[in-house]
Amino acid sequence: MGDLQFEEVSLRFPSESRPAVHHVTGQIHSGEVVVILGPSGCGKTTLLKMVNRLYEPTSGQIFLDGVNIQKLKVTRLRQQIGYVIQQAGLFPHMTVAANIAVVPRLLGWPKPQIQARIDEMLDLVRLSPGEFRHRYPAQLSGGQQQRVGIARALAGNPTMLLMDEPFGAIDGITRTALQDEILRLQRQLKKTILFVSHDVEEALRLADRILVMRQGEVVQFDSPLTLLTQPADEFVYTLLGADDMVRQLGVLPVSAAMTAIPPEDHNGARPTLSPQDNLREALSLILRTGAPALTISQAGQPVGLLTLERIRKLAVGKGGTPP
Ligand SMILES: Nc1ncnc2c1ncn2[C@@H]1O[C@H](COP(=O)(O)OP(=O)(O)O)[C@@H](O)[C@H]1O
């Protein structure tokens, strides 16, 4: 559940001469985190808003789990889709608890179930229910407001989350913590997430795949690694800052570059990292220990192998050369 498909989707606002979104085609798989990345005004928000039908396409179709969303009641569609925007968009006159309860109430859940859900959601985003339930949005920091925004978006158990630059107004450290939170929630809940950003590092950290947009069109839709190493054109190359590879290694997870463990491998005494560690740590560990490769393990189980050669190919290979 949560499989989304764009087919030749376009939207031209009546007041504009150029379409805001132009012939966008692409599939987002169930459970995937896809970041829509591109400069301001390239159509990211417009594309996102067509998914929950805040905007309707001028032409083309969008399918959710194989169903044309035009054929669904808007209210039913939106129950399946959580929506998080910048500044969280919380209702200022409602407590945190009431904000989180909005969708469950609309869905007609029994009261005790709603109360339990509020606590469950606050725990999920690591805000203590006792402390935060009765506060108003103005009594929260920006980061806490975003956590409540995420809790509210998840409360009705949607199959998919739309997030439009949710951390755009949040300072660096809090922002990184919230990004980690999204990754953790994603691993735990396996929601499809469509996340708009104009921040390359954020996109590289979060995305399974990045949909790069420019002037309403999709320029490239690939994994972070492919974008860095095989940018489709000069625009993608420059946008991704592929010339600053060492910095980029710091935001790419080891899982993006590891290879399968050969069947006859006995695992030796190689140093170990986890798939979530970044490639810059991997590089420094290899250089520090002089080991030819690292074992990548998850919960004590080896899941992959990472060689210096693999990292070097990334760092100085195709990534260093403009297309
Ligand atoms: N409601 C609207 N009416 C007219 N033009 C709009 C409207 N919303 C967005 N646009 C225009 O559509 C283009 C894409 O905007 P938007 O999707 O908000 O870009 P992004 O989210 O990538 O910054 C821009 O040129 C913008 O000015």
Ligand SMILES: [Mg+2]
């Ligand atoms: Mg926008």
